[in-house]
Amino acid sequence: MKRELLRSFIAAIVISLTLNACGTLSTWEAEPPKERIEPDLSNLPQEVESLAGPLTRQGQTPGLIVGLLLPDGSCRFFGYGSTTSGGGETPGPDTLFAVGSLSKGFLGGITATLVQEKRLSWSDTLPALLPPGTPLSSDAARISLEQLATHTSGLPRQPATLRTLAYFVEYLFTGDNFYRHLDRDTVLDYLSDFSAPSDPNPQYSNIGYGILGDVVERRTGQTLDELLAQRITGPLGLPHTGYDPEKLPGYASRAIGHAGDQPKFIRRGEPVPDWRMTGIMRGSAAIYSTARDLLNFAGAHVRKDGSPLSSALAGNLRIRFARPREAAAIAWIADDVGDTRILYQVGLIAGYTSYLAVNETNGTAVVVLQNAFNWDYSLGHKLMLLLATPPKIQSE
Template sequence: MNGYKIDGETLFALGSVSKGVTGEVIAGLVDKGQLKWSDRLVDLLPKNTPLSADAKNITLLQLATHTSGLPRQNMNSDMLESFLKYLYTGDNFYRELDSNAVLNDLSSFRRPASMQPQYSNLGYALLGYILKLKTGEDIQQLSYDFIFKSLQMNNTSFAATSLKTYPFRAIGHAGDQPKFIPRGDVVPDWHFSNNMVGAASLYSNVDDLLKYLRAHISDSHTGDLNAAINVTEQIYFARDIEAANIAWVTDHQYGQTITYQVGYIGGYSSYIGFDKQHQNAVVVLQNSFNWSNYIGHDLLLRMGMADDYRGSCRAASAK
């Protein structure tokens, strides 16, 4: 890492963990009456935007919970070409989603028959477009005012190059991806400037993310933020594994309930999760791209089971 020791203040790119912050910002705007979860794309986008009948009826809540039916990304020749280039170079292949071309395929969208949640970067790129259109502010300012400032997350930003610690960040490396770059080689950082900022541009460190998770398992000491967090933690599509929250997902395993997010971007992998019942939280940040990113999840499960075991022992000894 540029010869610097990694510690709790070292910056990492978080990728899709960005979406949790964006979801909570949206929940705050809904609470203030600036948006409604029932708002539809036909009302949220400019009047001249070509929309299919199915696209018109996609709601803000469906975008935020990955239940809109939109695909992970636009499926066209430009995207395919960018992805193939990425496999050899590590270059950002989501530039189209960052541009206003994100609107181009909505005229032909057909909702799939299955109502199962389907992870969608396209959906969160649309949320980025909508936020800027409806508030006139960028996601960094909205997040700072609503979350980062009150939680004293001083080394967390969607505009990471402005942070004093950015030059000392962990450098991203190839791992499981990009497929044709040797594992351990340095790969390019990904940068966004428009719609994808709120979906994937966040940088943070372990110290700040633990402050963020503490607000989810206890109290942020800010009423509006507490309300937004509570809304995002609700389950909107129930199932045992990856039940859909707003940006987060929840697993029910081995008698434990774990709510979490994972992120992959460039040469980074990230995991943040919490177990509200046992007041446990875990952050795992890697400066390599690895699909096996569930060390934190296993830790939370094991800590919860250990807490239950200790509780049962105390109950037995009290008899």
């Protein structure tokens, strides 16, 4: 009982600090805009500039890149600002960014291919997924593979411990990774006395995806790097996407991460340290990628080419959990923005904000990558609305 009270007290402090320092800890990072904008794709560059350009001119982020997958299957890219606050190039479609939690979409894709091959089942529970003898509370033992992948396991974003609190406070002043202590033993030990919350709504969980990555590595005997290359980036032709940025083309000219809304006590626009995730947390947030690769990845979810991979990815868009305010798919969040249903993901990691969304109805997709941490991702939603009912696009 004392341990649970201490944990609750620490969690309250962490949430209080995070709310003050980070803006929001709602189920999915922020509320999408509800207004509808009238689309005019006959003048696409000006339409995008009117939405995206002010973010760099007003100093919200040093630079950003927008990628659009249009209904006719063509892609358009629009870059603004620079890769560093001190200058640099304008971000382009092949500029490398840390994409944070967009990594979960790739892990969800890897997992879907394993389910498709019947090497895993979405109904598998942790006792069957983890090594025999792994200590699990009764609540942890009921967690399924699907629940890990849809953020419906009840697991928190991260364990509420004094060490987490100390590292988080340090992060507010330095930008250093406050997940650096979450190794495999720490994360799995947390499951031994895990108590599920009474609220059944989705609860975003980075450690849940950490466990998911550990499961697929153990089930296959391969690393996430190998699985990503063999099952996703290789077949789809995504040469700029991976867990080790130093090994990717364009690393030397990558977009440098900067302070934005976070870390709270570093001046906006100042460079912040890159994060390196521990082994078990890599699947949750370690990927670097580009606008072109991410747009191609998104397109594979809505492309009906009959391939096993496209079928597996399309299945990840199916709603697995739905309540009036939340709807969860495999790594994707479903929401009605205006009168348009979209599925999207948001990545927030020190120095970067990323957004990826698809519209199954018309086969469109949007990617927005910023090299500053900003809670407001409404630009992506607005661009999705812009593509929702497009008129004929004039050639440049």
